[in-house]
Amino acid sequence: MDIFTEPVDETVAETSAEQPVDAVVLLPVAELHLHIEGTLEPELIFALAERNGIELPYADLGELRSRYEFTDLQSFLDLYYANMAVLQTEADFADMTRAYLTRAAQGGVRHAEIMIDPQAHLSRGVSLETCINGVGSVLANSLEEFGISTLLIAAFLRDLPEDDALEVLESLLAMEAPLVGIGLDSAEVGNPPAKFERLYARAREAGLRLTAHAGEEGPSSYVTDALDILGVERIDHGIRCMDDPDLVERLVDQRIPLTVCPLSNVRLRAVDTLADHPLPAMLAAGLNVSINSDDPAYFGGYVDENFSQLAAVLKISAFDRARLAANSIHSSFASEERKTELLDELNAV
Numbered sequence: 001m002d003i004f005t006e007p008v009d010e011t012v013a014e015t016s017a018e019q020p021v022d023a024v025v026l027l028p029v030a031e032l033h034l035h036i037e038g039t040l041e042p043e044l045i046f047a048l049a050e051r052n053g054i055e056l057p058y059a060d061l062g063e064l065r066s067r068y069e070f071t072d073l074q075s076f077l078d079l080y081y082a083n084m085a086v087l088q089t090e091a092d093f094a095d096m097t098r099a100y101l102t103r104a105a106q107g108g109v110r111h112a113e114i115m116i117d118p119q120a121h122l123s124r125g126v127s128l129e130t131c132i133n134g135v136g137s138v139l140a141n142s143l144e145e146f147g148i149s150t151l152l153i154a155a156f157l158r159d160l161p162e163d164d165a166l167e168v169l170e171s172l173l174a175m176e177a178p179l180v181g182i183g184l185d186s187a188e189v190g191n192p193p194a195k196f197e198r199l200y201a202r203a204r205e206a207g208l209r210l211t212a213h214a215g216e217e218g219p220s221s222y223v224t225d226a227l228d229i230l231g232v233e234r235i236d237h238g239i240r241c242m243d244d245p246d247l248v249e250r251l252v253d254q255r256i257p258l259t260v261c262p263l264s265n266v267r268l269r270a271v272d273t274l275a276d277h278p279l280p281a282m283l284a285a286g287l288n289v290s291i292n293s294d295d296p297a298y299f300g301g302y303v304d305e306n307f308s309q310l311a312a313v314l315k316i317s318a319f320d321r322a323r324l325a326a327n328s329i330h331s332s333f334a335s336e337e338r339k340t341e342l343l344d345e346l347n348a349v
């Protein structure tokens with residue numbers, strides 16, 4: 001039987017717990033949780049600042065890197081938004097996207113669903129055309145150039161008012177931005193899913209796919225509300241679901257994908273250390289989890305580094321790593337034809 005062509009099931013998850021740890025083989029994966037602005041590496045930040053004549057508040061790379069000690073989500077977001085100042089032109093957005101795809105391809109990524117934060121650029125006076133066309137121009141040829149099929153997701157900032165998000169969504173629809181769906185990110189606690197009910201209704205009506213960050217720092221009830229009030233198909237992060245056994249049962253029964261980002265969770269202190277990460281328990285529960293890098297330039301690793309550290313620290317077996325890779329493909333918004341290609345590639349490894 002070819003196990004990786006079927007979605008996750010509990011029987012397989014249970015037996016897999018006893019597999020031995022072995023060498024980490026690079027697997028073809030889909031990356032489903034990736035903020036393109038979170039791929040801005042320090043070197044590129046300095047190069048773009050120089051190109052655009054922007055003075056950075058850091059003397060050198062070392063000083064910038066010394067700021068990458070985060071205490072929580074907000075402490076990261078402050079730096080993440082500040083560094084976006086270097087993104088001014090379509091070429092800047094295109095260069096950032098090319099750099100990500102180059103690195104992701106080396107790490108085994110064969111399909112990527114990339115989030116962009118349009119409101120974070122509009123508020124700096126950078127137009128939707130500049131950011132969407134800059135990223136979109138590279139995504140349009142990503143399969144030919146990098147061997148990675150790509151889709152674009154517009155993420156909305158949950159700490160801003162819903163009306164702001166609705167206005168931006170209408171503009172994106174009017175300009176026929178090449179979007180597969182919408183997401184919801186930024187400061188979670190105090191900005192529950194219910195705040196964005198109308199935004200998600202409008203996106204659904206427009207035929208967009210729906211995902212939202214929930215249960216990263218926020219409570220498990222945000223995961224429930226994202227499903228019930230927003231009608232999302234996929235949950236970004238979702239680790240706090242483990243606080244609610246009934247919710248876990250529901251997520252398993254409905255095979256709701258959770259795009260988990262282990263190194264992000266450690267760096268943002270959602271978990272104390274990687275050894276404390278709930279991933280093994282999530283796998284054992286039969287949850288449909290995938291592994292993603294979130295903001296790899298800030299959190300110490302791309303997808304392949306997340307996989308290798310999971311193997312080294314949490315002893316996630318080769319079998320479970322393959323299961324995680326298969327989950328990422330099944331949980332993607334790619335066409336059935338593309339999913340079959342990717343699963344064939346995975347089965348060949």
Ligand code: HPA
Nearest residue numbers: 035185186187213294295
């Ligand atoms: N959480 C919430 N918002 C974000 C993140 C994240 O990990 N990365 C970029 N925006």
Ligand code: ZN
Nearest residue numbers: 033185236294
């Ligand atoms: Zn995220």
